[in-house]
Each structure stands twice: as C-alpha cells, then as structure tokens.
Amino acid sequence: MNDSEKKNFLxxxxxxxxxxxxxxxxxxxxxxxxxYVIKRILNIISPLIIGAALAFVLKIPMNFLENKLFSKVKSQKFQKYKRPLALFLSILIVLFMLLFLIFLLAPQLIKSIQSLEQKFPIFFDQxxxxxxxxxxxxxxxxxxxAQLSQFSWNTIFENVNNFLLRQDSTFFTNAISTATSLISSLANMFVAFIFSIYILASKETLGHQARRMLYSLFSKKNGDTIIHIxxxxxxxxxxxxxxxxxDATILGIMTFVTMNILRLPNAATISxxxxxxxxxxxxxxFIAGALGVMLILIESxxxxxxxxxxxxILQQIEGNLIYPKVVGDAIGLPAMWTMLGVIVGGAVFxxxxxxxxxxxxxxxYTLLGEFTENKLNQKKLSIEK
Structure with a gap:
C-alpha cells in the first residue's frame, strides 16, 4: 500500500x-x-417473533419424533409423511401439556383460595x-x-358496587374496546401459529436461502463468523x-413425592x-417456596x-447433585455470568x-474465550490457571 492509498484509507x-x-x-x-420507533416496529413484527419462538419450542419434540422415533421406520412411503406427522404430533403434545396444567392446576388453586378465605380469620386470631x-x-x-377491627368486607363490596355503577355509562365502550383487543390478540396468535408451522415445515429451505443471502452480502470469512455466532x-x-x-420437571416430581410422604397439604398445587x-x-x-409457605401456613x-x-433440603440436593448432572455443560456459563444475565435480562425484558x-x-462468554485463546496463540503465550 503506497502513501496515496494509505491516505485515502485513513x-x-x-x-x-x-x-x-x-x-x-x-x-x-x-x-x-x-x-418509540423500536417499540412500534416490535409491535408490528411481534406475531413473527412469537411464531419464531413457538417454532423453537415445537422443534424440540419434532426433532425427537422425526430423527429418533420415525427414523426406525424404513418404508419409503412413510418418509414423505414423516415431517408433517412429527409436526402435527408435536403441536398435540405441547397443547396437551398446556391443557393438562390448566385443568389440573385451576381446581386446586380455586380450592386453596376458598380454604384461604375461610381460615384466614382463624389464623389471624391464633x-x-x-x-x-x-x-x-x-x-x-x-x-x-386495632387495624384489623377497622377492616370490613362490607365496605370493600360497597366500593366495588359504586365503582361498577360509575362504570355503567362506559360499559358499551369498554365492551367494544375489550372485544377489539381480544380479536386483535387472537389474530396475532393465529399469524404466529401459521408462521411457526411454515418455519418448521420448510426449515432446511429457509436455512439454505438465509445462507445464500448471507454469503452474497458478506465475504466468506465474515459469513463464516456470522454462521458460527x-x-x-x-x-x-x-x-x-x-x-x-x-430440571424443573425433576424438582416438581421430587416436591410432590416428598410432600406426600410428609403428608403436607396442597401437594399437587405446590408441586x-x-x-x-x-x-x-x-x-x-424462591418464589415457589414463598407461595408454598403461604398456602400451607393457613392449614398449619x-x-x-x-x-x-x-x-x-430439596434445593441443596437439586442445586448440588441434580442440576450439574442434568444441565452439565449444556450452557457452560459460570455462576457469576449467569447471575449477571438474569439481572440484566430481568431489568430489560x-x-x-x-x-x-x-x-x-x-x-x-464463549466468543470472548475464543477471541482470547486466538490472541494468545498468535503471541505463542500459554497462561496457566
């Protein structure tokens, strides 16, 4: 590079x-x-983001069914229907799990709230x-x-009734607004669902198209770096x-079994x-533990x-024995970085x-480690622990 080229470069x-x-x-x-602009853009593309997230979740059972279970079937005719069948069964599995949780948990929560309403005054007297x-x-x-003596359910119900009476004039406006919001949400969920199906049904084609676009815009070196990231x-x-x-499933099962052995109330709900x-x-x-204490405290x-x-005890077993075995090197992130990620992510989203x-x-963390290792190798240095 001559002086003129260096000057132009600078x-x-x-x-x-x-x-x-x-x-x-x-x-x-x-x-x-x-x-404001970012928020508007995110609102517009939110169905696509939700659809991509849903596709990521559905991909877990779909990969297992398609690559592990259905791969044992040698029929050539079946291979044509392997992807659609795996996708359909994955949707059914996720939907069944959600409905199972709702129908199992809802009655237990209603029962616990009713028990809470009945036993709360007795608990406060004790x-x-x-x-x-x-x-x-x-x-x-x-x-x-003295504070509790001023507490009156009648006053609360009277305030609720007054609030409802004041809202009577805007009932139809609120109803229309709620209906519009509900229809919009359902439409977004439908678009997200269809988008997730499209992603999973043609993921290889989409991946190939994305790689072609990537390497057409960037050099091979930069393209390889982006693919790696x-x-x-x-x-x-x-x-x-x-x-x-x-890990959460194992902890829930451990909690359910232990609570039944100890004959503690609300075992299913708390688990x-x-x-x-x-x-x-x-x-x-910690949140689950606090809620469990509140539900059991009313009983005894x-x-x-x-x-x-x-x-x-269960947290110690789970944290020191089960979590390292189940998770292992799945993430490979030190505890300090994990805590930092949780705090920053929770504060932002x-x-x-x-x-x-x-x-x-x-x-x-992985990219920083690779960058550091490459720089040390270039300098032919080895830093011992």
Whole structure:
C-alpha cells in the first residue's frame, strides 16, 4: 500500500468514524423517539417473533419424533409423511401439556383460595393470641388488632358496587374496546401459529436461502463468523430450554413425592407451581417456596415449618447433585455470568429477558474465550490457571 492509498484509507476511516459519532450523538438527543420507533416496529413484527419462538419450542419434540422415533421406520412411503406427522404430533403434545396444567392446576388453586378465605380469620386470631402471650410482642398485637377491627368486607363490596355503577355509562365502550383487543390478540396468535408451522415445515429451505443471502452480502470469512455466532446462539438457546424444563420437571416430581410422604397439604398445587416457577432462572425456586409457605401456613404453622425445611433440603440436593448432572455443560456459563444475565435480562425484558439473556451471555462468554485463546496463540503465550 503506497502513501496515496494509505491516505485515502485513513480519510475513509476518519469519515466513517465522524459519521458514526454524529449519528450516535443525534440518537442520544432523541432517545425517546428512537425507543418509540423500536417499540412500534416490535409491535408490528411481534406475531413473527412469537411464531419464531413457538417454532423453537415445537422443534424440540419434532426433532425427537422425526430423527429418533420415525427414523426406525424404513418404508419409503412413510418418509414423505414423516415431517408433517412429527409436526402435527408435536403441536398435540405441547397443547396437551398446556391443557393438562390448566385443568389440573385451576381446581386446586380455586380450592386453596376458598380454604384461604375461610381460615384466614382463624389464623389471624391464633396469631394475635400467640403475640399477646409474648410480652415484647404484646403492644404490636394490640396495634394489629386495632387495624384489623377497622377492616370490613362490607365496605370493600360497597366500593366495588359504586365503582361498577360509575362504570355503567362506559360499559358499551369498554365492551367494544375489550372485544377489539381480544380479536386483535387472537389474530396475532393465529399469524404466529401459521408462521411457526411454515418455519418448521420448510426449515432446511429457509436455512439454505438465509445462507445464500448471507454469503452474497458478506465475504466468506465474515459469513463464516456470522454462521458460527448464530450456531452458538441456537445451541445455547436449545440447551437452555431443554435443561431448564428437565430440571424443573425433576424438582416438581421430587416436591410432590416428598410432600406426600410428609403428608403436607396442597401437594399437587405446590408441586406444579414449583415446577412451573423453577423455569425462571435463580429466583423461581424462591418464589415457589414463598407461595408454598403461604398456602400451607393457613392449614398449619407447624406443617409450614416442615415445608420450609423440606424446601431447603430439596434445593441443596437439586442445586448440588441434580442440576450439574442434568444441565452439565449444556450452557457452560459460570455462576457469576449467569447471575449477571438474569439481572440484566430481568431489568430489560422481565421474566422473558431472564430466559433470553442467559444463553445470550453464554454466546458472549464463549466468543470472548475464543477471541482470547486466538490472541494468545498468535503471541505463542500459554497462561496457566
């Protein structure tokens, strides 16, 4: 490269840097507008995002059926129907699991709420009597009793009735708004469902088209890098879903069996809640434990204490024995990075963010490790632990 070429190269890079800095400055000045535009775009393409996520979930049982189970059938005629049949059965499996959870959990929750309504006053009376028997807590018991004496269900029902009467004039407007929102949501879900079926039915064709487009836009080196990053993302997202669901299922079964052995109440409800909430990384188990204590505390404080001890023991077994075996190297992310991913993801996108950012951080962690290793190899250095 001669001096003229070097000068042109530097001028080009300087111009690009200046344009990038100016663009970034204007973005900072108009952050609210930028976020509004991003939000609008996400709202428009949300059915496609949901469809892609649904396809990712359906792909797990579909791959098992198509590649493991149906591969044993040697008939050539069957091969033509292998993909549609695997997709149809995968939809039925996921739908059945959702309906099973709803119909099993809903009656138990209704029963628990009814029991809570009946036994809550009795529990508070017992709590007040216990607080009165302890001298340091006696004054707090009197204050709590004074607060509870002002509590009236009649007042609450009267306020609800007044609210409904005030809303009577806007009933039809609210009804139309609700109906419109419901129809829009159903339409979005239908589009998402159809989009997910299209993705799964022609995933090889879509993958081939995406690779052709990618290599037409980028050099082979950059194209290979992008493919590698996307492959890591797919691997970690897939492993996260499979490992979390497997671990949550095992924890739910352990909770159900142990609660039945100890004859603790609401075993089915609490076990399903535990399995479901365990899908939330790190914090899910604590939320499930707190809800379980609340449901059992109404029945018996002693049994609630037994439940707390049981949860602590099960969490130790699950965290130290089962989780490493089930998950293993599925994600390969250190605990500090996992916690960071959960915190950042939860702050940005809530519970969904907790799921998304853990595999995302796993991709970043892996890429940083590969980059560091390549640089050390170029320098012919070896850093021992």
């Amino acid at each position: 001028n080009k890079n300087l111009l690009i840097t200046m344009l990038a800095a100016i663009s970034f400055y204007f973005l900072l000045l108009n952050l609210s507008t930028v976020f 709590l007040l009597n216990w607080m009165r028997s302890i001298e340091p807590l006696k004054n707090y018991a009197l204050e709590l009793e 996307l492959s890591l993302g797919h691997k970690f997202f897939y492993n996260t879903i499979v490992s979390q669901v497997t 399903i809640l535990t399995a479901f909430l365990a899908l939330i990384p790190i914090f899910g188990a 404080p002693t049994q609630a204490l037994i439940y707390v001890i049981m949860v602590v 809530g519970i969904i963010g907790m799921w998304l950012f853990v595999p995302l951080f796993a991709v970043i």
